[in-house]
Amino acid sequence: MEKGQAESEARDLRQSVHVVCRTEELPPGERKIVEIGGRTIGVLNVGGEYFAVRNTCPHQGGPLCRGSVGGTMLPSAPQEWIFGLEGRVIRCPWHGWEFELESGRSLFDPERARVRVYPVTVEAGKVMLHA
Numbered sequence: 239m240e241k242g243q244a245e246s247e248a249r250d251l252r253q254s255v256h257v258v259c260r261t262e263e264l265p266p267g268e269r270k271i272v273e274i275g276g277r278t279i280g281v282l283n284v285g286g287e288y289f290a291v292r293n294t295c296p297h298q299g300g301p302l303c304r305g306s307v308g309g310t311m312l313p314s315a316p317q318e319w320i321f322g323l324e325g326r327v328i329r330c331p332w333h334g335w336e337f338e339l340e341s342g343r344s345l346f347d348p349e350r351a352r353v354r355v356y357p358v359t360v361e362a363g364k365v366m367l368h369a
Contacts, residue, residue, distance in 0.1 A: 258358075258365040264288075271303055274369050279356060281367055282307060282339065284325045289339040290356035290367050291328060296344075300332030302353060310336055310345060 258281050264270055269282040278293035280303025293303040309324035327336050336345040337353050344351035357368040
């Protein structure tokens with residue numbers, strides 16, 4: 239087993255499950271920010287799909303989960319404008335840094351700048367955060 243995989247599995251064993259709210263309390267397009275273990279985490283409902291992201295932008299500590307969720311411009315040829323990733327990107331309200339909701343990777347520097355993401359499940363009508 240590789241070191242990174244072992245660390246990931248050990249971290250998964252330390253995670254606990256937290257009830258965030260009932261599904262009807264977090265309709266599509268809404269978010270709820272919770273505090274767990276001294277960390278603030280935003281839980282977002284994007285079109286019926288749930289995402290959880292650490293509420294701290296790695297750039298300068300801005301409240302990431304207060305930012306807008308939408309899409310972004312994609313790499314393209316000169317004078318060509320392609321918009322994509324609709325509903326998959328969260329933008330920090332302080333300086334506009336963008337992160338993929340699913341992976342937490344920065345669109346600017348995906349290998350070095352990222353934000354922690356957490357698994358979310360729905361069980362018996364409850365939104366469950368694994369953190």
